[in-house]
Amino acid sequence: MASLFSLLTIGDLTLPSRIVMAPMTRHRALHGKIPGSLNALYYAQRASAGLVITESTEIDPHSSVDVPTRPGLYNDAQQAGWRLVTDAVHAAGGRIFVQLSHMGRAALPAQLRDGRWPVGPSALAAAGKIYTANGPEPYVEPQALSLDDIAGIVGEFADAAARAKNAGFDGIEIHGANGYLVDQFLRDGSNVRTDGYGGSVENRFRFLREVIEAAKAFWPAGRIGVRLSPTNPFQGMSDSDPVAHFAAIAALLQPLGLAYLHIVAPAVVPDGQADVAPAIRAAFHGPLIVAGGYRREHAEAVLANGGADLVAIGEAYIANPDLPQRWRTDATLNAADKSTFYTTDAKGYTDYPSLELVDD
Numbered sequence: 001m002a003s004l005f006s007l008l009t010i011g012d013l014t015l016p017s018r019i020v021m022a023p024m025t026r027h028r029a030l031h032g033k034i035p036g037s038l039n040a041l042y043y044a045q046r047a048s049a050g051l052v053i054t055e056s057t058e059i060d061p062h063s064s065v066d067v068p069t070r071p072g073l074y075n076d077a078q079q080a081g082w083r084l085v086t087d088a089v090h091a092a093g094g095r096i097f098v099q100l101s102h103m104g105r106a107a108l109p110a111q112l113r114d115g116r117w118p119v120g121p122s123a124l125a126a127a128g129k130i131y132t133a134n135g136p137e138p139y140v141e142p143q144a145l146s147l148d149d150i151a152g153i154v155g156e157f158a159d160a161a162a163r164a165k166n167a168g169f170d171g172i173e174i175h176g177a178n179g180y181l182v183d184q185f186l187r188d189g190s191n192v193r194t195d196g197y198g199g200s201v202e203n204r205f206r207f208l209r210e211v212i213e214a215a216k217a218f219w220p221a222g223r224i225g226v227r228l229s230p231t232n233p234f235q236g237m238s239d240s241d242p243v244a245h246f247a248a249i250a251a252l253l254q255p256l257g258l259a260y261l262h263i264v265a266p267a268v269v270p271d272g273q274a275d276v277a278p279a280i281r282a283a284f285h286g287p288l289i290v291a292g293g294y295r296r297e298h299a300e301a302v303l304a305n306g307g308a309d310l311v312a313i314g315e316a317y318i319a320n321p322d323l324p325q326r327w328r329t330d331a332t333l334n335a336a337d338k339s340t341f342y343t344t345d346a347k348g349y350t351d352y353p354s355l356e357l358v359d360d
């Protein structure tokens with residue numbers, strides 16, 4: 001029976017605990033989307049996690065909103081910046097995967113570089129509104145990707161995967177969650193293509209399969225993870241049958257020998273939302289990470305009952321760099337200050353105290 005501090009081997013990597021630092025955008029890169037010493041300190045402070053997963057990291061200058069403090073991994077300066085981060089995490093005894101992402105339709109034209117128009121699997125605008133500096137604005141209808149465009153983006157994921165290796169990461173996580181491009185292909189509320197990338201679950205999975213295959217030119221499967229969020233409505237997403245569709249997707253991932261499958265599936269399922277985790281667990285027998293509001297007691301329970309092998313923690317990791325030690329010793333947790341989640345300096349980023357500092 002797994003517990004918080006039982007070892008787990010994923011691929012050929014041994015993790016000292018089941019506690020994962022969830023990927024979190026923090027807007028602290030240097031201008032030019034280049035990680036620097038502040039980011040290295042932040043991640044190194046959290047290196048006692050079983051596994052650290054970085055914030056969403058862009059694979060191409062056009063794959064995300066043109067905000068200078070969101071990091072990329074598509075040029076030499078960014079790669080060198082990430083090397084500072086991985087060296088610092090490794091020096092502190094940790095392991096770190098980079099989350100590689102493309103936003104697809106989840107941006108407005110004014111937020112993209114060079115007058116680009118948002119792209120997606122289909123010309124379907126995301127439901128709802130996007131929060132901008134000028135207040136909430138409706139999403140736009142994206143341009144449906146051509147077959148050539150799709151091949152180009154798969155190539156960008158491959159280039160970023162290669163750079164991830166050169167930057168010293170231990171592996172990569174493909175961001176297939178939260179309304180990003182891979183998720184837009186997977187869910188039928190955003191993908192109504194009639195070619196080989198739409199229609200059946202297998203076809204909607206094709207883009208993700210191609211991204212995984214492309215990354216395998218640089219990484220063994222055991223160093224590639226995938227994050228999915230079958231029921232998360234964030235960024236105007238929906239699916240007509242998330243349990244059946246994502247159980248089928250998990251079954252398609254099962255034979256690929258990945259490091260892990262990571263699902264955003266709330267510890268406490270909101271009323272009216274499907275509970276997808278059991279069906280995914282039944283279909284996927286490799287390492288499974290769950291995330292979404294997990295407190296220590298939820299984490300212990302899901303590990304004990306075999307519902308997951310690892311638990312990823314978001315907000316509590318922002319505020320508690322030494323979260324595993326705090327859980328191990330029953331120490332009080334620092335509260336996270338939401339007002340500094342996306343500000344751009346050290347405040348609310350690297351100044352949360354660890355236990356040693358509190359005790360001094």
Ligand SMILES: Cc1cc2nc3c(=O)[nH]c(=O)nc-3n(C[C@H](O)[C@H](O)[C@H](O)COP(=O)(O)O)c2cc1C
Pocket residue numbers: 022023024025026055056099175177178227264291292293294312313314315316341
């Ligand atoms: C500030 C912040 C930034 C986030 N950025 C990302 C991200 O870049 N990629 C991602 O997949 N999820 C992101 N998430 C979602 C978290 O990874 C996690 O799934 C979510 O916070 C739920 O876990 P929690 O309840 O333990 O915080 C973010 C969450 C927060 C709070």
